[in-house]
Amino acid sequence: MSKGNFMNTNRMRISRTAWSLLVVGAALGSTSAAAVDKGSAADTARYQRERAVCMSGQSNQDRATCLREAGAAFAQARHERLSDGPAPYARNARQRCEALPQEDRQGCLARMQGQGTTSGTAASGGIYRELVTREVAPPTTAVPPGPLPAEPTK
Secondary structure (H helix, E strand, C coil): CCHHHHHHHHHHHHHHHHHHHHHHHHHHHHHHHHHHHHCCHHHHHHHHHHHHHHHHCCCCCCHHHHHHHHHHHHHHHHHHCCCCCCHHHHHHHHHHHHCCCHHHHHHHHHHHCCCCEEEEECCCCEEEEECCCCCCCCCCCCCCCCCCCCCCCC
């Protein structure tokens, strides 16, 4: 094989590689464009971030479950046009606290709004939120120890 043929073969490989990258890039671009047409760009970007977390193994779920849930969330966002804002999270927190007895709801809502201390993660088994509320009891009248004085007799 002469030196000239080797260079031509090498150039052919580079052009094939470049061609392959161009075709793959075009396919991905058309897929992204179709996704933007079906849903908002924010929904698509959110799905791509969630999918990347699944593929990297940084999720607290196995890959198949993570990808399935990311796809389901994307489909729901397209269907309901959910926002990326805090409103869905606040609504979810209120619904969770409404399931508690009335005397515990205010503390629950306060914890969900960030009051108190928070520790743990979902990956470690759960998030623990604690809020200490001190209540001062009303003063009581002291009753002297011993027998009560007898009432005068008539």
